[in-house]
Amino acid sequence: MEKNFCTAAKLVIDLECQAIQKLVDYIDAGFVRACEAILSCQGRVIVIGMGKSGHIAAKIAATLASTGTPAFCVHPGDASHGDLGMITQLDVVLAISNSGETSEILTLLPLLKELKVTLIALCGHDKSTLARSADILLNTHIDKEACPLGLAPTTSTTAALVMGDALAVAILDARGFTKEDFARSHPSGSLGRRLLTRVSDIMRTGDKIPRILNSAMVSHALLEMTQKLLGMTAIVDNQGHILGIYTDGDLRRTLNEGISIHETPLKEVMTTTFKTITPDLLAAEALDIMETFKITSLLVVDEGAMLVGAINIHDLMQAGL
16 A cells, blocks of 8 residues: 555656756747846736646746735636736736636736736636636646546646746846845744844943943953853943953853962953944844854954944844844
8 A cells, every 4th residue: 555655656756856847948939028028017916727727827826926026816707806906007917827718817818908908918828718718838748647537737837937937036036136125025934033133233332232331340341241141241442442352261261270260350351352343233133243263252342343233143033033
């Protein structure tokens, strides 16, 4: 029985791979025209499909929208009952039907023609009603469904999905769509956080910043580090300019050398060579600095070397970076 399961699964994968490979032959002048129509569209791309094709339509619309092309999916049945009002003359309609004879879509054709929208058919039969009525045809013809009964949409929906991805990515490339653009439409995703979160968004400010005057004793720095829980403190002058830093590591060295923490001024033992960052730096870049130099905290300064914040590895982790 297990062998039969695996045999059936491998046959499905093989059939769908063949269908996908055949799509290369259909990347033609019609595909170019479809890309140009969507690029020049002043409205939205309206993607419609019925049944399993409707699920593919929703995915294609979502992919277009997330890669810089305003798009949404409309159910053709709902369109016949009022939702057609969502479609304007400025839009492009992408209709998906393997047979090209889906009645719910054919019902809309006279109305779409009346609106004078550009109609792109993503269809498996180039002589079908939908294909002949469309302004542009994206052919997704398959030889057979992976379903042994030849009934369940399998290979045909995979072909439609891949053609939709090809269309979205080709347009993305033509638009010069960047990672930063992608992040703006995915602000809650991990990429969005990495590309949009600035140090200023998550750094500690005000009384939460560990800082102490350079005239203070080492023991005072120890208390500041203990209270602020960053494993270090900034050493500043009376105006707030950073003069140095004192860390847990510096404290261990101080104790190993037998230096009195109650009688030694910080200016005699502080570290004067250290890394700082600016508030406008990407938080992901701050993380890279920490990893490169094997440090867990960074001080944040403005253009005048004034201390304005502090950040550590835990702040970055809490921000999802």
